[in-house]
Amino acid sequence: MASPHQKAQRANKKHKRDKNSPYPYTRKEADGAPSTPSNPIASLLQQAEFTKSAQTLMQCPADEGLEVAFAGRSNAGKSSSLNTITNQRKLARTSKTPGRTQLINFFEINDELRLVDLPGYGYAQVPEFMKKEWQANMSDYMEQRECLAGLILVMDIRHPLREFDLMMLEWSVHSNMPVHILLSKADKLNKGPANSALISVQQEVEPFGEHVSVQLFSSLKKDGLSEAQQVIAGWLQQTIEQDIQE
Ligand SMILES: Nc1nc2c(ncn2[C@@H]2O[C@H](COP(=O)(O)OP(=O)(O)OP(=O)(O)O)[C@@H](O)[C@H]2O)c(=O)[nH]1
């Protein structure tokens, strides 16, 4: 297993960003903006196609290029967020039944970039041995997957920062992995309570350091879409810039 130091070295190499480049942060799109040629990030993400499912690290596609993974408790809205961010209604399967996504699902944007829907955790009806297996597989993936550029951690805004969310945050900090939290289903709360929840989560994750950020998100209303797309683009920045220029 790579030491945190080795991971940091790799991360620096992987995430070498051009600090002078204003792109993509100067681009201001309205949330939920359609993917037009003026919104190249949205157009690129829209190209995502299902490639394969894996149960273990061994079964994952070659550890090359860059990928962004969506993690979160069962039913938090991971698959829905992935669909919203790629502007595809049925890319990742969503369900009212918790525990729908039980495999690691890979979606290829192009030869170098992938999005990953991770299995939900915390599903009460899963037997104990399967939970242990899940934990082992996730821990392998988080600690050893070198192409992992960042983690989108999806939490139902009404139940944020449960035990499993904290475990993912610990793993990410340990591996020097940037994490962006989507407080999903924000449409379920009025604006005031939603903003209070945002502030409270921001305060609670402060001890995890600068690699952790938080935003409100609604797949139903597409609120926060542009912000989430820009965070992902920031992680994949150099590769995306090359792809857009080609
Ligand atoms: N109101 C509302 N409902 C949402 C939103 N996002 C997801 N849902 C609903 O929440 C349920 C679970 O969504 P999924 O996207 O399947 O959740 P998941 O985290 O992928 O779940 P698992 O794969 O089972 O771990 C579905 O019934 C969705 O329609 C949202 O932004 N607003």
Ligand SMILES: [Mg+2]
């Ligand atoms: Mg799912």
